[in-house]
Amino acid sequence: MLFHTHLLLGITFFLFTKNSFSGGNVIIFLILVLFGSILPDIDESKSKLNHWFGLGKIAAFFSRHRGLFHSLIFTLFLFFLISFFTRDYYAYAVIIGYFSHLVGDAFTPMGIQIFYPFSNFKLKGPIKVGHFGETIIMVLLALVIVKIILF
Numbered sequence: 001m002l003f004h005t006h007l008l009l010g011i012t013f014f015l016f017t018k019n020s021f022s023g024g025n026v027i028i029f030l031i032l033v034l035f036g037s038i039l040p041d042i043d044e045s046k047s048k049l050n051h052w053f054g055l056g057k058i059a060a061f062f063s064r065h066r067g068l069f070h071s072l073i074f075t076l077f078l079f080f081l082i083s084f085f086t087r088d089y090y091a092y093a094v095i096i097g098y099f100s101h102l103v104g105d106a107f108t109p110m111g112i113q114i115f116y117p118f119s120n121f122k123l124k125g126p127i128k129v130g131h132f133g134e135t136i137i138m139v140l141l142a143l144v145i146v147k148i149i150l151f
């Protein structure tokens with residue numbers, strides 16, 4: 001999915017989950033969710049994230065696009081890695097964003113290999129990246145966000 005769709009998905013996941021966690025600053029929590037929601041595309045050299053930080057060449061060396069970095073196995077690993085350095089509250093934030101990214105990509109025809117590297121099983125859907133279907137999803141997400149914030 002596109003950068004903006006991932007951010008919208010991240011915000012949506014944040015709004016639905018923020019009250020389930022406590023133990024830190026909610027603004028930092030939100031920022032970390034948003035960070036997590038774009039982090040998986042670190043394996044794509046042309047992604048926005050790599051445009052900013054130029055880490056793509058390193059990540060692409062370790063994994064092709066939507067390989068390891070788009071798997072639930074790696075998501076779990078990432079959680080333990082982050083929670084080693086900071087409190088669980090913030091580790092959950094990154095993981096919630098990260099997970100929202102995987103959910104978004106799972107709706108695209110290219111799909112994601114959720115159990116990679118242990119299985120090549122692919123989860124995929126009909127929403128073509130950058131096409132009409134994605135626009136509809138973006139609008140729906142925006143409506144959900146507005147509804148949750150206002151009502």
Ligand SMILES: [Zn+2]
Nearest residue numbers: 001040041105
């Ligand atoms: Zn992705």
